[in-house]
Amino acid sequence: MAQVTLSGIRKVYPNGFQALTTTSFDIPDGEFTVLVGPSGCGKSTLLRMVAGLEDITEGELRIGDRVVNDVDPADRDIAMVFQNYALYPHMTVRKNIAYGLKNRGTSAEDIAKKVAQASDMLGLDDYLDRKPSQLSGGQRQRVAMGRAIVRDPALFLFDEPLSNLDAKLRNQMRIEIKALQRRLGVTSIYVTHDQVEAMTMADRIIVMNGGKVEQIGTPAEVYHAPASTFVASFMGAPPMNLVPAHAVAGMVRFAKTSLAVETHTDGPVTMGIRPEDLIPDTSGPLPFDVQIIEELGAHRLLHGVVGDEKLTVHVGKDTDVGTGPVPLSVKPGAISLFHHETGTRL
Amino acid sequence: MKRAGFTTAWLPILLLVPQLIIIAVFFYWPAAHAIQSSFYLQDPFGFGSTFVGWENYTHLFSNSEYLRIAGFTVIFTILVTFLSLGLALLLAVKADKVIRGAHSYRTLLMWVYAVAPPVAGFIGLIMFDQSWGPLTEFAQMLGWDFTLGVTYFDTATAMVVVSVWKQVPVNFIFFLSGLQSIPKSVREAALIDNRSASGRFWDVTFPLLAPTAFFLLIINITYSLFDTFGVVDTLVKGEPGNNPMTLVYKVYVDGFRGNDLGGSSAQSVILMVLVLALTVFQFRMVERRIHYT
Numbered sequence A: 001m002a003q004v005t006l007s008g009i010r011k012v013y014p015n016g017f018q019a020l021t022t023t024s025f026d027i028p029d030g031e032f033t034v035l036v037g038p039s040g041c042g043k044s045t046l047l048r049m050v051a052g053l054e055d056i057t058e059g060e061l062r063i064g065d066r067v068v069n070d071v072d073p074a075d076r077d078i079a080m081v082f083q084n085y086a087l088y089p090h091m092t093v094r095k096n097i098a099y100g101l102k103n104r105g106t107s108a109e110d111i112a113k114k115v116a117q118a119s120d121m122l123g124l125d126d127y128l129d130r131k132p133s134q135l136s137g138g139q140r141q142r143v144a145m146g147r148a149i150v151r152d153p154a155l156f157l158f159d160e161p162l163s164n165l166d167a168k169l170r171n172q173m174r175i176e177i178k179a180l181q182r183r184l185g186v187t188s189i190y191v192t193h194d195q196v197e198a199m200t201m202a203d204r205i206i207v208m209n210g211g212k213v214e215q216i217g218t219p220a221e222v223y224h225a226p227a228s229t230f231v232a233s234f235m236g237a238p239p240m241n242l243v244p245a246h247a248v249a250g251m252v253r254f255a256k257t258s259l260a261v262e263t264h265t266d267g268p269v270t271m272g273i274r275p276e277d278l279i280p281d282t283s284g285p286l287p288f289d290v291q292i293i294e295e296l297g298a299h300r301l302l303h304g305v306v307g308d309e310k311l312t313v314h315v316g317k318d319t320d321v322g323t324g325p326v327p328l329s330v331k332p333g334a335i336s337l338f339h340h341e342t343g344t345r346l
Numbered sequence B: 001m002k003r004a005g006f007t008t009a010w011l012p013i014l015l016l017v018p019q020l021i022i023i024a025v026f027f028y029w030p031a032a033h034a035i036q037s038s039f040y041l042q043d044p045f046g047f048g049s050t051f052v053g054w055e056n057y058t059h060l061f062s063n064s065e066y067l068r069i070a071g072f073t074v075i076f077t078i079l080v081t082f083l084s085l086g087l088a089l090l091l092a093v094k095a096d097k098v099i100r101g102a103h104s105y106r107t108l109l110m111w112v113y114a115v116a117p118p119v120a121g122f123i124g125l126i127m128f129d130q131s132w133g134p135l136t137e138f139a140q141m142l143g144w145d146f147t148l149g150v151t152y153f154d155t156a157t158a159m160v161v162v163s164v165w166k167q168v169p170v171n172f173i174f175f176l177s178g179l180q181s182i183p184k185s186v187r188e189a190a191l192i193d194n195r196s197a198s199g200r201f202w203d204v205t206f207p208l209l210a211p212t213a214f215f216l217l218i219i220n221i222t223y224s225l226f227d228t229f230g231v232v233d234t235l236v237k238g239e240p241g242n243n244p245m246t247l248v249y250k251v252y253v254d255g256f257r258g259n260d261l262g263g264s265s266a267q268s269v270i271l272m273v274l275v276l277a278l279t280v281f282q283f284r285m286v287e288r289r290i291h292y293t
Ligand SMILES: Nc1ncnc2c1ncn2[C@@H]1O[C@H](COP(=O)(O)OP(=O)(O)OP(=O)(O)O)[C@@H](O)[C@H]1O
Pocket: A013, A014, A015, A017, A019, A037, A038, A039, A040, A041, A042, A043, A044, A045, A046, A193
């Protein structure tokens, strides 16, 4: 177990493409950190640099108290779970799990014990003598997990390990992986582009966009106080409502209404409100016109407009609304303001 | 997968007919003819033939020259097969590190494959030319007085070298594409699991190349046995004399030079049986093991 420290890490690929701008952050010992961001934002690049599969162009990487920039992947005391599992197709499940241990000079007795433990933990007992080709996707995923946990590494690295599974299995594995990590207490970095996975699994989320870190924070921080309009629209489904507005002395004017805000600023801003922070209220100040109602069982999404601006409102299944005018009020303290051009939080 | 089907039965048959005719005319018919003649003793001047039963075969197996050539062929085949496979594998592994999917290199290397065996043999002749062949000079630098076509061992060496040279590119291409088809992430997983590069090669890369290697083994054995005819022919300059030759070349020498059609037919039949055995072995292995995913 170890803390991971990135100091001024940058990545430029041999073709000159800068996949990661200079980045620094720590991952505390035992924490489950999720790297999330849209496709191509450099998540895998960052993870692979930590793994040692990609050179670090600039900066210093520490795992524990050791600078590992020039340490071979095999010597970094890490274990990685790949998106396509990367199992050795010619080895049985048992050999797949044992391979890393064998090469580290673990005695046959210990290997057998550890493999038995891991396979027990992951429910792989019946499959130990099968080849990967004879397993389902979910089972392969477990083998990949098994291969990582037997090694008892200082750091787990996951690169979208669940994206090849169907939705149901993904939900189940999500919980299992998180529980396993809790139990083992191993520092973990988990890459995903799925914000639900990020919210549900993370102790801390690192949101990335276009090769740079947009925000680092707990799921609640990232959700409730997004650092930028990018984070606001990336995290949460449906995303935060973002509309242009005008701030004057503790108030923000939007659609001929003034709303109280905690941020004191003046001038044009982008106002962000989460869909669930807008409440249908007959005496509410916002004249909302519902156009489409999306029925989602446990709740409903009302899509409509205030003036020219599109808004989405999240309501419980018991709220009785129809299309047409529905006045809205805003939960106190629920308004985020962003710079109207740069999109950073004010 | 959806199967494409024909609506009528005669169309697929019709489409197969040209191929079937070619196989029948150029393979089954000569093969049947060879089997038949192998039981006859042909008059050298073409005036009839006498049925002699297995005599052509028994004669071969008591003929010390035939056995010596068979022995040479075995050694030649083993050397050519393993040298060309080994060299190609070594080159492919090195190249794979440098070029991930660079097709231009592959195409360049493929050119050697396009060289016909007699041409390869001819290039070999030039390389080993007595007075100015660069390889001859190289051998002389090492204190080896190389005389192609005169000294048995030297000719044999040249035959092996040229045959290997000709076959390496083919093997290289197959090994390289075999290597490149190993998923990147599997290699990376191995990189994390094993710090020793040679360990990774023998534990992960090589087993995953095994299907390719096995296929190439069969191809190379067949090549060494049969396709080196042109190389041998050019290097011994049609003068077998004291020179080494392979079984296939012996068929030709006996049949077309010595006019011993019966004996040469018997030799062809033996080679046919060998190919058959090799093919059966290959199918068995392919069915049995060596394939994953
Ligand atoms: N070997 C490479 N050479 C040049 N550019 C690369 C290389 N590998 C990745 N890139 C580029 O770097 C950027 C980041 O890639 P990366 O694989 O880290 O994205 P990602 O965030 O993991 O995306 P995804 O969610 O699709 O996996 C991409 O724009 C990609 O095109």
